[in-house]
Amino acid sequence: MDYKYIEQLLDRYWECHTSEEEEQILRSFFAQKDVPAHLIQYAPLFAFAKEAKEEHVSADFDKRFAEILAEEEHSHETVRTQARTISFRKRIAPFLQAAAVVAVVLTIGGAAERAIGGAHQEEGTAAPVVANTYIRSERVAEVVTPAETKNEATAIAQSDSMSRVQVGVDVQITEN
């Protein structure tokens, strides 16, 4: 019988050029009873590779591991419950911060408007109040309202903005 194919595989095996499938072929070949004399010396190596795979954990491993896992699951659940309580408060925080920012902006805007709008008051023209409401820096609404008095302007800015506010409000008092 011609063992050329096996011999070629073997040469490539030593060179680490064989694929996983080809190595499996070698293992199967050498597992046979009738391995030729000139190749028999290599049989133990391939038998070893096959037999080494029979090695496994001890009989009570599963039981011991199940206990350890149960302990871990229990302590993990405790930590998770604590995390859930904390994150609720953390989740509200950004909205409280946003509301605070809006209040400050409108207050300053109002003060600035009063300073600027003084001139318009005298001329009798209305200072348009442009209130742009931004959600994550994308402008979603623009309100342009002619205002008779500076107080009215402030009130309009506040009411319009407050109804739409999510994150940021940019109030600009434009001059004509």
Place this chain on the structure above:
Amino acid sequence: MKEISFRNDVLPLKDKLFRLALRITLNREDAEDIVQETLIRVWKECQEGKEIDNVEAFSLTICRNLSLDHNAKLEQRNVAFDEDVHDQPDTTRSPFEEMVDHERFQMLNALMNSLPEKQRTAMQLRDVEGRSYKEIAEVMQISESDVKVNIFRARKAMREKLQR
């Protein structure tokens, strides 16, 4: 991204992980401890919903690193690791070891265990576990050509022993 089921995808890896840990630590008890720790760590990652491309390679990597850490700690404690292997060999034979043709198997097993860790790990993952070079490179965190070099040397050592 397929969701990893600990019970179905990870737990069945225990024997494969054990064989690797045993090959590196050369101690059955320590290897089992390492497998348990590996499984717990992978379990935690699953809990956190971590996306794992190849859970087998991931688990083998953790297992190997824990095994190497274990060996390093033994060395630090001034336990001469080599002495530990030869003077006090792990004489407890598993039922499996009783079954196979011990002489030849033990001879090759001992030879493989005497190789440098990289060589025996690479050969273990290839010849025993049948992993691809790419996967072995991932587990050992070395290049594929490094993997081949190590396997080349390991097979050469085994071959020379058989040819004597």
